[in-house]
Amino acid sequence: MSYAFVFPGQGSQSVGMLAQLAESHSQVQEVFTEASDVLGYDLWDVVQNDADGKLNQTDVTQPAMLASGIAVYRTLSAQTDVAPVFMAGHSLGEYTALVASGCMTLAQGIELVSQRGKLMQSAVPDGQGAMAAVLGLEDAQVVAVCEQAEGIVEAVNFNSPGQVVIAGNKDAVESAMALATEAGASRVVPLPVSVPSHCSLMKPAAEKLAETLATMEIVMPSVPVLHNVNFSQAESTDEIKALLVQQLYKPVQWVETVNAMKAQGVDSLYELGPGKVLMGLNRRIDRKMAMKPVFDNASLEKALATF
Numbered sequence: 407m408s409y410a411f412v413f414p415g416q417g418s419q420s421v422g423m424l425a426q427l428a429e430s431h432s433q434v435q436e437v438f439t440e441a442s443d444v445l446g447y448d449l450w451d452v453v454q455n456d457a458d459g460k461l462n463q464t465d466v467t468q469p470a471m472l473a474s475g476i477a478v479y480r481t482l483s484a485q486t487d488v489a490p491v492f493m494a495g496h497s498l499g500e501y502t503a504l505v506a507s508g509c510m511t512l513a514q515g516i517e518l519v520s521q522r523g524k525l526m527q528s529a530v531p532d533g534q535g536a537m538a539a540v541l542g543l544e545d546a547q548v549v550a551v552c553e554q555a556e557g558i559v560e561a562v563n564f565n566s567p568g569q570v571v572i573a574g575n576k577d578a579v580e581s582a583m584a585l586a587t588e589a590g591a592s593r594v595v596p597l598p599v600s601v602p603s604h605c606s607l608m609k610p611a612a613e614k615l616a617e618t619l620a621t622m623e624i625v626m627p628s629v630p631v632l633h634n635v636n637f638s639q640a641e642s643t644d645e646i647k648a649l650l651v652q653q654l655y656k657p658v659q660w661v662e663t664v665n666a667m668k669a670q671g672v673d674s675l676y677e678l679g680p681g682k683v684l685m686g687l688n689r690r691i692d693r694k695m696a697m698k699p700v701f702d703n704a705s706l707e708k709a710l711a712t713f
Contacts, residue, residue, distance in 0.1 A: 407696075407712070409674035410492040410667050411506065412688075413475040413499035416467050416599075418681035421456045424474055426702045433484055437477040437512065441469055444516045449473060464601050465523030468498050469516045475502035475679035476512055478700050482678065485706070486713045490676075492639075492667050494632040496684055497563070497603065497658050500650070506678075507627030509646065514622060521618060525611035526601045526654070535602035536579040537562070540570050542592030548572065551589055555582040562604035563658045566690035568592075573602035604657055612654040619647040637662040664691045676700055676709060 428434035428450075438450040452460055453470050460466045475495070479502075482488060493503040498519060505515040540548050545561070548570040552559045557578030563571035572582055579602075583594045602608070624646065630639040633649040637659050640646040664675075674696040677684045682699045689697065698709045 407674055408491050408671045409676060410494065410672045411479065411488075411490045411503070411676050411678055412493070412684050413479075413495035413502035413506070414471065414677060414679045414681060414683050415495065415497035415499040416464065416471060416603075417597075418679060418683050419453075419461055419467055419471055419474075420680060421461060422454055423680040424477060424701065425454060427478070427481060427706065430703055431481045431484070433480040434477040437473050437480060440512055441473040441516045444513050445469060445520060462598075463523075464527050464599075465520055468501075468519035468523040471498055471679065472502045472505065472515055472519050473512075475499065476505055476515075478678040479506045482676075482700060482706065482709065485710055488713070490629055491672060492632055492670070493627070493629050494663050494667070495634075496660055496687075497634065497653075499679070499684075500631070500634050500653065502679070503631045504624075504627065504646070507629045507631050508625065509627040509631065509643075510622070510624045514624070518618065518622070522611075522615055522654075525614050526603065526608060529609075529611040530600075530602060530607050532600055534576055535574070535600060535607060536576040537571055537573040537597040537599050537602055538579055538583050539565075539593075539595045539597060540572060540583075540586045540591050541595070542568055543570070543586060543589060544568075545570055547589055548586065551582050551585045554585055555579075557581065558605065558607060560605045561657060562602075564661050565658075566661060566687040568690070569687070571597070573605040574607060575602070604653070604655065606655050608655040612651045615654060616647070616651045619650060622647070632663050632666055634658040634660070634663065637666045660687060661691055664688055664695075668692060668695065674698070674712070
């Protein structure tokens with residue numbers, strides 16, 4: 407078996423996630439304690455209770471999702487010897503993959519994605535950005551629809567055949583949604599987000615992120631990480647930093663990422679982190695690949711039985 411670990415991004419979070427796993431495996435609390443020390447607030451309390459409704463704020467969601475993915479990764483690694491041939495993550499999940507691969511420490515990753523979230527939120531004023539999922543059109547049709555709409559709107563997540571996410575200014579996204587419906591989309595679904603990720607509106611945030619990355623010391627991953635922008639592994643730490651900057655304003659090429667792993671002999675994927683979002687996408691990309699989500703005790707036991 408040749409397998410890869412993939413990590414989910416924003417949208418997979420939920421209040422109470424990993425609670426059951428934490429009861430049985432100390433690695434979960436250890437990761438969240440380390441993350442909380444970096445952030446200066448109790449991240450586990452936010453994830454479990456969310457009394458102030460902060461979990462869906464992007465500067466909180468991002469460290470919460472990174473910590474969750476690493477908690478699952480460390481829990482799995484403590485139970486068995488793991489040897490993935492690749493790692494990858496969807497959007498924010500790319501940072502989780504880089505931490506899991508040893509490219510940066512957990513503390514570095516948590517601090518970086520917390521800042522990334524703040525930069526993204528400040529790049530576009532609240533209520534002026536939007537994202538929507540377009541279902542049932544070819545990729546080229548979605549790109550054409552965005553080009554026809556007035557204002558800034560772009561195809562930003564190529565998630566699976568027949569599912570492309572668009573992002574940009576709110577009015578432009580709404581215009582593109584109407585055009586997509588006219589073009590024959592089976593569904594067009596607005597997404598509950600305030601930040602239009604991976605489009606050109608994020609360039610100001612990317613410029614500031616580049617300044618932070620320039621001062622960071624990272625190392626080459628111990629396991630190859632495929633990046634969202636070019637579905638390839640970087641050849642230097644400078645290239646990793648450049649790709650992370652570009653990721654803020656360029657599309658997530660998830661279909662190409664999964665296909666690239668398949669082309670290199672990967673026949674199984676494990677989604678480490680809350681939910682099953684990537685499993686759903688990956689089944690539409692290639693049903694022949696074996697896929698296992700890992701997020702609670704039952705799914706952990708099922709995954710362990712396959713090693």
